[in-house]
Amino acid sequence: MTDHRAPPPPAGPVPWDKDFALRLLTDMLRIRRMEEKSAEMYGAGKIRGFLHLYIGEEATGVGALHALSPEDNIVATYREHGHALVRGMDMGAIMAEMYGKREGCAHGRGGSMHLFDAATRFYGGNAIVGGGLPLAVGLALAAKMSPKGTSFGARNEQRITACFFGDGAVAEGAFHESLNLAALWRLPVLFCCENNLYGMGTAIERSEAQTDLCLKAASYGMPALRADGMDIVAVHETTRQAVCTLRESAGPVFVEYQTYRFRAHSMFDAELYRQKAEVEEWKTRGPIHTFTARLKAEGKLTEDEFLALDAAADAEVAAAVAFAEAGSWEPVADLLNDVMTPQGSAP
């Protein structure tokens, strides 16, 4: 049985104004409450299939995504509810998709593992481990080559494609092929590795001969940074630094976020592969309560304010569930829709 020690509890000053700090705290709370409700609705039989919860890892997605622009592209994995939400997708559309309802972001065709949103440049929701990495390379290639739309904004910033993936993906050929291509062609890809120490039930040292993931990335000739994924300050500041480097150099950058999944891999996981004590130790580093404590210590948050934020998150979740419950089923007559693009419509 492996024993993965948690890092020291996040500490130190929060280098942000109150407004920004509370925005990030709010997003972590929104994810946490949405995921808890998703688990409940899974138990109630409202959500089926595979359901992979992001509980424990919220600081990673929230801290990283807040360092990016709405003009950037996002590619994510099957543990992507949180990323979709922070990116700006409506919680109701996410919940309805998990219910399989027509009002879901993909009309119930994708489910929990395949959330997509063209409006926020959110390219999924990919349930093939490592499958999103080549896609991200291609999106970045298009951003670099495109006759128009290479850059955006008054400062002509380079559009970045941020690709989230887990430590399990590092064992796939797609990881190595994609890092090589991105480095070889100097493409603006931000590789965001969420290392939660387990690929499903297999601990990283049982699948990787070299467990230093930054070393692997650096071997492809790109900057590789590491952040404590339980500390939203570290996640955000490291990602900001990576984004600055990337926009200046226009070449890829790799960031490893060392994080931990508090819940089972999916809803079918008896968690035979890790010790309860290990999970409990990591829970003491929970990204929400440690950040909350730091904000309170600095006078940037009161208990009443926290309770209000939490209540607002609960209300948003309740509204999302109501939206999903009230949704409709796509008629079976439409089963073959969206396999091919209808004639005459531009992609």
Place this chain on the structure above:
Amino acid sequence: MSRKISYRAAMREAMHEALANDPRVFLMGEDVGRYGGTYAFSKGFLDEFGPERIRDTPLSELGFVGAGIGAALGGMRPIVEVMTVNFSLLALDQIVNTAAALRHMSGGQFSVPLVIRMTTGAGRQLAAQHSHSLEGWYAHIPGIKVLAPATIEDARGMLAPALDDPDPVVIFEHAGLFNLEGELPDDWSADISSARVRRAGKDVVIITHGGSLPKALAAAQALAEQGVEAEVLDLRVLRPLDGASIMASVARCRRAVVVDEGWKSGSLAAEVVARIMENAFYELDAPVVRVCSEEVPIPYAKHLEEAALPQADKIVAAVKGLFA
């Protein structure tokens, strides 16, 4: 007016035209640039269009096919060249799990306007890892279109509509056709939806595609000399199949032979036969038969390779069997 041209030159001309006319089009694959293309399809392109648009890739089929999908999502119109169908198996995950599924998984939000070209087929003594005909596997997959240009006209004409198509299109080019020479008519424009009768007949229809088309035409010629008028139907589009044209030929000729370089078990030929059974059973005067590759990885030795593949004489024998 028409002009004489090879299959290779016709395909090259089609790519040249696409690159010259649309800045979103670029060519990516192993040795498409400095080498000039494994089969010299892109010779000279690097000098004319530059390394950004004539993009040599590492030996990373999964990576660069996936990158083609991403670039298509990002607004480009990539032509991704895979050296042979055998190598495309390294990229099968991206083609099947991403390119073909993305539009559906996203509820219609994202189409993938990507063209993947690859060499297929045997006949060059390249043995079991460079010779297979797996287009039938691809034709199994909802979400992609599958083309098999078998004539000069289609080599010249099918690429443009494939690039205009909003969905992934996989083009199979049989290596045995590359040196084919023929007349290209002035109007070579082609659709990517229909099968086409390449030789009219009334006694039997030989249904085929790709590299087997010249063999089917040779068989039809031999049969004509023996008093049997064979129609030859070139499927051209393997997914979606043009069922109406198949059934029309079957209704006209009342006998059918399906010729497919894939292995018989689970083949595209099996699909064509099943559709004939479902839709035209009562039009038939004889059971439909198939001429496919023997169930063996393609061998190296010339006499064994020839024996493994459909050949004109096997087609002739199969047709004659229907009249016995």
